Amino acid sequence: MSVLPERDAVAGLAALGSPTRLRLFRLLVRAGEPGAKVTDLVRLMATPASTLSHHLLALTRAGLVRQERRGREVICTADYARVAALAAYLTDSCCVGLDGADPKD
Template sequence: MDKRSSLAALAALGQETRLDIFRLLVRAGAEGVPAGEVATRLGAVQNTVSSHLKVLSQAGLIRPERDGRVVRYVADMTGFRDLLAYLMEDCCNGAPELCRPVIDAVTCRC
């Protein structure tokens, strides 16, 4: 990931509803959540959620998956991992053991 991509991802997550959507999709795991259900679960207007989904998708944090006529959204954990890796690229000035607690906290154990 480069600086421009990381800024897009951070900007996408820097909005309350988009952060809520991303966290919802992370909790849902590989099964994802249908687009309409995202709006229902968050108590938000569907067309507004649709625009938020587009921003998150363009930032590489989520991806749509077609399931027949239904579009499900899933968290793109590779994109999120790349963002975290970029942010921690120069971590701890040559002492990576100092970063171990952060790495352990974000490592998925599912």
């Protein structure tokens, strides 16, 4: 059984359920460990800062993104450990068959 609680998996998947948040998250994955400045994300997403802030907040609350202030800039980074845990949650029982399956698992 996966280490990630079901409620956290639901929150992560729900956060990625928005096309804008999914594109934003994929940008952060592309940025890698250094992350990306919010100002760069605004430019790359061609989204108003207030809208982007709303989407970043949803991703952060779901545990998929970390934010860190460095001087005047806010750097956003994908939380790769949480992403790995979410992927593990989805594939935890891959190909074991349906015998004795519990729909809550």
